[in-house]
Amino acid sequence: MNSETRANLIKQGAIWAFIVVELIFFSVAGEFLSLSEKAFMDFDNMLLLLKQSAPIGIIALGMTIIMVNGNIDLSVGATFALSAIVLLDSMTWPIFAGLGDGVIFVGWALALMTGVILGAVNGFIVWKTGVDAFIVTLGSMLGFRGLVFMYNGEQPTSHLNWTLVDFAEAQFLGLHTATWFLAAVVVVLWFVMNKTVHGRNAYAIGNNREAAVNAGIRVGPHFLINFMLIGFLAALSAVVFYSESGSVNPNDGMLYELWAITAVVLGGTKLTGGYGSIISTLGGVIAIQLLRKGLGHIGADTETVNLVIGLILIAVLFLDRQLNAKGKEELKT
Amino acid sequence: MSDTKPALRLENIVKAFPGVRALDGVSFEVIPGEVHALMGENGAGKSTLMKVLGGIYQPNEGTIYIEEQETVMHSPLQAKGKGVVFIHQELSLADELSVAENIFLGELPRKSFGRVDWDALYKETDAILGKLNVGFNAKTRVGDLSIANQQMVEIARALTVDAKAVIFDEPTASLTDAEKVVLFDVIEDLQKQGVGIIYISHRMEEIFKISDRISVLRDGQYRGTLLTKDTNEDEVTKLMIGRSLDLTRNVEAPELGEVALEVRGLTCGNLYKDVSFKVHRGEVVGFYGLVGAGRTEIAETIFGLRDADAGSIFLEGQEVKINSPVEAIRHGISLVPEDRKGQGLVLGMNCRDNMTLLQVDDLTAGPFVSDGAEIAIYDQYRDRLDIRSPSWRQTVGNLSGGNQQKIVIGKWLSMKPNVLIVDEPTRGIDVGSKSEIHNLIRELAKQGYAVIVISSEMPEVLHVSDRIVAMYHGQVMREFTAEEVTEDSLVQAISGIVSDKVA
Structure with a gap:
């Protein structure tokens, strides 16, 4: 194994090492601080953690492709909410009354x-106008959220279909339905990013857009497909979550885009594009969920949790920078 | 040669932009198996011509023929498909991807479901790399390769198609001498395979070494084609700028003042070791060596951009510790950096604002920046350095390289430095402006500045320096005075052959 492969392994293994540290810390701290009798690393607790990772996780996996491409999508939270409303409301429409389950x-x-249509809107605007994806999706984030409120005002949209709830709450081979969805998305996206021409081109475009254009890669349509993909995944995330909960508030999904981006960045994907991995993003998602759950376990309140996650994000990226710096040979800034 | 069908021929190409005729009836051809050099000052129309060839611009008039077939090209990819391939000056590679993926960028072989056919990809890549005889393989990450090897990847790309003409745009700009030899071998191989080579470069010696014919452009017009074996540098220069360039050896005896800067035993990791030298007021000290010899790094240390492990720096006899550029400026040290566009200028800002960038804090009237004071400084240095710009409002990015360099020099002079360090003062600057910059450097020394010039061009070092410090692998090999230096001894010193080190 040459040093480069080793360095790469260390880089991709870092997030998993961080997860191990978290597990040890919360298990030990839990012994002293937790009010609950149960150990933190209780098996059911860990299964639940995976299930709870699913909604943000599915979005974050999609965000990885977008960010490897050198773009960003801030509208996923709103897409999530609107898809959820469509899911719950459409089941009550009279025209489908005869269909039963x-x-x-x-x-x-x-x-x-x-989700796909909203994603296509983003992708199409980015492609045809050439406006930065940050700006386009900042706009659509507000716009899509507007649509959410137009649908039902400030009222929640609710519908419970018990067959659906049973499906969503089921456990197959011990894992919850939501976890299976998360796992499926990981497998499919890993395949796309590593084995397909589309995925490899995503890296090329994010790494050196000009080179990609010169090589005849059609960057615009490529972006469109990826935005449709993340739209689909935001909707899938909503489908997985609301099949079980059955009620959506117009403010649901807010800040999801930021949580997703946090997980992606923790997983080591470069903000500038061209580098990132699906598996590491999964690590980032689990690490965040562990932090939330662990801090809750030792009795911290939500505000503290956010503060700590914020600090850790900065600390991790600082550490990453220090580890990658070349010491004295690097210029001071 | 004339009975061979040209691989590529341009006839009366005209390309006009609003207000400028960038190309004015240019004709040019390259025959299979020849190296045809294209020369001209910056702004002479070389890059426009290449963009027309590459399908980025459509000519207003004129025709392109590939093997005497009339052709229209709409994109770089289309040009490549027709056998016209570019090796760009600025490498266009994706660092994070493998060599193979870069070579077949945009054309990855596919299997069903859009999967990449990795086996085919690596096999084809290895076949191409085999032809080039390089020391890396298809799976290497491009970011881990040296610049020279990255260039080989670019060249390998050219070989994926049946190339008829390959265009090299300043290919040696960032190569060491050893790497150049490899590049020239590859070019010779391509030549033998009957590929026509168009070679663009500012470097006269290279052109005379490898080309068969030289064509010259000036102000968008075709000025003529010379057979390399029947011409000389002077003739080509005259064709390029309308007069010849003075690069005679410097013979003036400097009027030395006291020692302005002294460095003793400076060491920084593997970059440079135990470097000592003195610079007096009123003299120009040239630092000559290969790329990577540590010259720029020493300048960066003196300027506070880089920490040294050991050694000391003395200014006017006082030992100083310089931890940041701010402190360096306070001590009267100025550094005109190597990369003018990246490190020296804010390209989107106007001339005046660039000029006063360093002292804008001091040019205030109340809480606001004083326009008048800024313009006064700009006017002063515009006249002193003969900067040619329509007005101070001109965006610096639109000036010629020579005028941009003068703005950078003016910016640092306006700080009234004691020591002026100029790194590669004429890189990417056309021949005409070169001599102006050279004269300026001589002039500054006469006015009592202590000047350090770092350069990779021997004629330049010999032309401007009073003393020359030759460096090899981070060490000072030898110091020469202008009288004693010879080209041979200098070449030997920077190649590490002589070791009678003068401390």
Whole structure:
């Protein structure tokens, strides 16, 4: 193994090492501070953690492709909310009344389609106008959220379909439905990023856009596909979550984009694009969920949790920078 | 040669932009198996011509022929498809991807479901790399390669198609001498395979070494084609600028003042070791060596950009510790950096604001920046350095290289430095402006500045320096005075052959 492969392994292993540290810390600290009798590393607790990682996780995995591409999508939270409304509301529409439980598939299809269409809107604008994705999706974040409020005002949209709830709460081979979805997305996206021409081109575009254009890669359509993909995943995340909860508030999904980006960045993906990995993003997602759960376990309140996560994010990226710096041979800034 | 069909021929190409005729009826051809050099000052129309060839610009008039077939090209990819391949000056590679992926960028072989056919990719890449005889393989990450090897990757790209003409745009700009030899071998191989080579460079010696013919552009017009074996540098220069360039050896005896800067035993990791030298007021000390010999790094240390492990720096006999550029400026040290556009200028700002960038804090009237004071400084240095710009409002990015360099020098002179360090003062600057910059450096020394010039061009070092410090692998090999130096001894010193080190 040459030193480069080793350095790469260390880089990609770092987030998993961090997870191990978290597990040890919370297990030990839990012994002294926790009010609950249960150990932190209780098996059921860990299964639950994976399930709870799913909604943000599915979005963060999609965000990885977008960020490897050198873009960003701030509208995923709003897309998530709007897809959720479409999911729950469409199941109550009179035209589908005769379908029985078949309405579930209609609801899912419509919700996923909503996500794809919203993603396509973003992608199309980025492609055709050349405006930076940050600006475009900042705009669509506000716009899509506006649509959410237009739908039902400040009222929550609710519908419970018990067949659906049973499916969503089921456990197969010990893992919850949501966890299976998360796992499936990891596998599919890993394949896309590492094995397909589309995925390799995403790295090329993010790394050196000019070179990609010169090599005849059609950057615009490529962006469009990836924005449709993340729209689909935001909707999928909503489908997974609201199949179980059955009620969506117009403010749901707010800040999801930032949590997703946090997880991606923790996983080592470069903000400038061209470098990143699906597996490391999964690590980032789990690390954040562990922090939340662990801090809750030792009795911290939500405000403290956010403060700590924020500090850790900065500390981790600082550490990453220090480790990658070349010491004295590097110029001072 | 004339009975061979040209691989590529341009006829009466005209390309006009609002207000400028960038190309005015240029004709040019390259025959299979020849190296045809294209020369001209910056702004002479070389890059416009190449963009027309590459399908980035469409000519207003004129025709392109590939193997005597009339052709229209709309994109770089289309040009490549037709066998016209570019090796760009600024490498366009994706660092994080493998060599193979870069070579087949945009054309990765596919299997079903859009999967990459890695086996085919690596096999084809290895076949191409085999032809080039390089020391890396298809799976190496491009970011881990040296600049020279990255260039080989670019060249390998050219070999994925049946190339008829390959265009090299300043390919040696960042190569060491050893790497150049490898590049020239590859060019010779391509030549033997019957590929026509168009070679663009400012470097006369290279052109005379490898080209068969030289064509010259000036002000967008075709000025003529010379057979390399029948011409000389002077003739080409005259064709390029309308007069010849003075690069005679410096023979003036400097009027030495006291020692302005002294460095003793300066060491920084593997970059440079035990470096000592003195610079007097009123003299120009040239630092000559290969790329990577540690010259720039020493300048960066003196300027507070880089920490040294050991050694000391004395200004006017006083030992000083310089931890940041701010402190360096306070001590009267100025550094005109190597990379003018990246490190020296804010390209989007106007001339005046660039000039006063360092002292804008002091040019205030109440809480606001004083326009008048800024313009006064700009006017002063514009006249003193003969900066040619329509007005101080001109965006610096739109000036010629020579005028940009003068702005940078003016910016540092306006800080009234004691020691002026100029790193590669004429890199990427056309021949005409070169001699102006050279004269300026001589003039500054006469006015009593202590000047250090770092340069990789021997004629330049010999032309401007009173003393020359030759460096090799981070060490000072020898110091020469202008009288004693010879080209041979200098070349030997920077190649590490002589070791009678003068401390």
